[in-house]
Amino acid sequence: SGVIAVNQLLRRARDGKSLLVANSGLICNTPFLSSTPPGFKPKEDLVPICTLAESPIFVFVGKDYPASNLAELKQSVQGRQEPLLYSVTAAGSALHVGGALVLHMLGIKGQAVPYRNSDQVVIDVSENRLPMGVHVWNSMAPFVQSGRIKVLAVLSERPFSAAPQIATADSQGLKGVDIYGWLGLFMAAGESDGTIQGYEGRLRAFFSDREFPDFISKLSYVPSFRDSRSSRSFVDAETRRYEKLMKELNISV
Secondary structure (H helix, E strand, O other), X not given: OHHHHHHHHHHOOOOOOOOEEEEXXXXXXXXXXXXXXXXXXXXXXXXXXXXXXXXXXXXXXXXXXXXXXXXXXXXXXXXXXXXXXXXXXXXXXXXHHHHHHHHHHHOOOEEEEEOOOHHHHHHHHHOOOOOXXXXXXXXXXXXXXXXXXXXXXXXXXXXXXXXXXXXXXXXXOOOOOOOEEEEEEEEEOOOOHHHHHHHHHXXXXXXXXXXXXXXXXHOOOXXXXXXXXXXXXXXXXXXXXXXXXXXXXXXXX
C-alpha cells in the first residue's frame, strides 16, 4: 500500500497540494528488498519536509518463557538445534531488522515468522504459540500492564520515556543497537522550495506548541522534528545504514 501511495503521489501535478506521510520501512528498506524495483527511487523522487516521530521497538516473550533479559534469552536456547522463531509483520521493516540484528549479535539462530495482523503477534506470544515477538509499544502496552508478556529490551540507545524501567539492548551488552521506526512528511521532487519551506514552517509551529507533541506521545510515538535540510541528511544516513544491515543479515523478500 505504501508503494501504491508513492506512485500515486508522483503522478499528481506539482501544485503543492499533495503530501505523503511515510515510514522508515517504505523509504529506507523497500528499495533493497527485491530485485524488482518498486517503481520509485526515494532519494530522487521524494523530498522530505520534516520528520515527525520515532517508534521504539521492543523484544518480548510470554510470561512463562524462561528469560527476563537478553542474556537469559541466549541461555534459554543453548543446546537447541532448531531456530528461535520470532515475529515479522513486514519483511525488511525496522521490526524485522531489529529482531534479526539482536539474535545475530546474541549468536542465536533465528527464523522469522510472517504475520499480517500485527495485534495477533502479541496474542500468540502471550499464549505461548510463538516464543519471541518484536513489536511497538501501543500494541504491547495492555499485555505488559496485565503481566501477560515480559519485555526483554528496547532496541535503542535511549530508554523509552513511557516505560523507563525497560532496559535498552545497549545497556545489556549489545553496543550500538539503535533500531527504531520513524515517520516523515514528504512531497514529490519538483515542488518549489517555497512550498516545501512553507509546510516546514507550519510543522515547526505545531511542534512548538506542546499540544501536538503531547498528542504524538499519547500514540506511543516519540516526537521528533527535523527540518527539511536535516531530514535529508537523516534519511540519507538511515538509507545507507539499513542497506548495510539488510545485506549483513541477508534480509530480502
